[in-house]
Every structure is written in C-alpha cells, then in structure tokens.
Amino acid sequence: MQISKHKVVTIDYTLTDDDGSVIDSSEGAEPLAYIQGSGQIIRGLESALEGRGAGESLNVKIAPEEAYGTRDESLVRDVPRKLFDAAEINPGMQFFTQSEQGRQVFTVVDVSDSSVRLDGNHPLAGVNLNFAVTVVGVRDATAEELDHGHVHGPGGHHH
Ligand code: ZN
Numbered sequence: 001m002q003i004s005k006h007k008v009v010t011i012d013y014t015l016t017d018d019d020g021s022v023i024d025s026s027e028g029a030e031p032l033a034y035i036q037g038s039g040q041i042i043r044g045l046e047s048a049l050e051g052r053g054a055g056e057s058l059n060v061k062i063a064p065e066e067a068y069g070t071r072d073e074s075l076v077r078d079v080p081r082k083l084f085d086a087a088e089i090n091p092g093m094q095f096f097t098q099s100e101q102g103r104q105v106f107t108v109v110d111v112s113d114s115s116v117r118l119d120g121n122h123p124l125a126g127v128n129l130n131f132a133v134t135v136v137g138v139r140d141a142t143a144e145e146l147d148h149g150h151v152h153g154p155g156g157h158h159h
Contacts, residue, residue, distance in 0.1 A: 001138045003052050005037035008151050010137040011049070016130045023124070031136045033155030035145065042067045045131055057134045068124040075120035081113065089116055 003009050010033045014025040026032050034040040036049070044066030048058065064070045081089070093108045095118070110117035142152070150157050 001053065001140075003036050003049050003135070003138050006141050006146060007036045008137075008139050008141045008145065008156075009034055009036050009049060009135065010155055011133050011135055013131055013133045016132075018128050018130065023127075023129070030155045033151040033153070035141050035149070035151060038149060040150070042129070044129070045133070048131075049133070049135065052135050054135050054138050057132070060131045060133065062129040062131065064124075064126050064128065067129045068122040068127065071121050071126035076109070076117065077120070078115045078117050081111070081116055084116060 001007070010031045012026050012031045014027060015023045017023055032041075036046060039046075042062065044062035045060060047066075048060040048062075052058065086093075089108055089111050091108050091110060095106045095108070097104050097106065104120055105122065106118040106120050107123060108116060109119045145152055145156075148157070152158070
C-alpha cells in the first residue's frame with residue numbers, strides 16, 4: 001500500500017539540523033502516526049512521503065519555506081524589564097502569548113538591567129530540517145479517525 005491522502009502512516013524518524021545536532025527523534029519512543037494530507041506534519045515531509053510504502057527509508061532535506069518559515073527580524077524586539085513579573089529572566093526562557101492569530105512563543109535572547117530582548121520567531125525558523133525517515137506502516141484511515149482528525153491506537157490517540 002502506498003502513502004496517499006487519508007492513509008494512516010507510521011514512521012520512525014530522526015530530525016537533525018545542518019550541523020548534525022538532533023532536534024527530535026522517535027528513537028526510544030513510539031513511532032509517529034499521522035494522517036497523510038491532514039497537515040499534521042510539516043508540508044515538506046508530507047510531500048516527500050507521498051507514494052512511498054512500508055519498509056522504505058529516505059533522507060529528506062526540507063528548506064525553511066516548507067517547514068517553520070524563514071526568520072522575520074521584525075519579530076525581535078526589546079521590551080522593558082519591568083514588564084516581567086519573573087524574578088529571574090535568562091536567555092533561552094520562553095514566554096507564550098495567545099491571540100486571534102494563535103499561540104505565539106517568544107524566546108528570551110538577551111537580558112540587561114533595563115530591558116529584555118525577545119525573539120518571536122519559531123525556534124526552528126530559518127533552519128533546514130534533515131529527516132531520516134523509515135516508513136513503518138501504511139493503512140487506510142477509519143471513518144472515525146477521519147472524523148476526529150487524528151489517528152487512534154499505537155502512536156496516536158487512545159480514547
Ligand atoms: Zn479520536
């Protein structure tokens with residue numbers, strides 16, 4: 001069976017950046033199960049997997065445009081330190097805001113006595129994603145899974 005729209009696909013994967021640092025991996029965990037064509041995984045990976053079958057392994061490099069987007073330097077801003085309640089603010093800390101545009105993550109990149117520099121870019125914006133993927137299984141989605149918009153059973157929802 002080949003991967004096409006509305007197939008439930010199970011994959012093992014390791015994601016690295018261009019320096020070879022591992023960003024994410026299914027190793028030591030359950031394989032990832034998703035519904036092809038539903039936007040549950042990044043677009044570039046979904047299109048690379050289209051037409052593949054169980055047992056196939058592939059290496060895919062996905063440009064930021066097909067993953068988490070390019071960096072937008074206008075999302076880097078300095079805000080007054082006094083706006084933060086936190087006693088300690090350190091680079092690497094993340095703050096979340098919720099608006100009509102959805103949830104946005106700000107990462108602290110620099111701190112001085114009077115101001116905090118925040119970066120609103122996704123931490124993986126501007127990063128090439130290198131996936132080493134093995135297709136573990138491909139099957140038809142059930143009507144219930146398509147209705148719920150997620151996979152049931154191993155690698156998916158249990159309810
Ligand atoms: Zn469900």
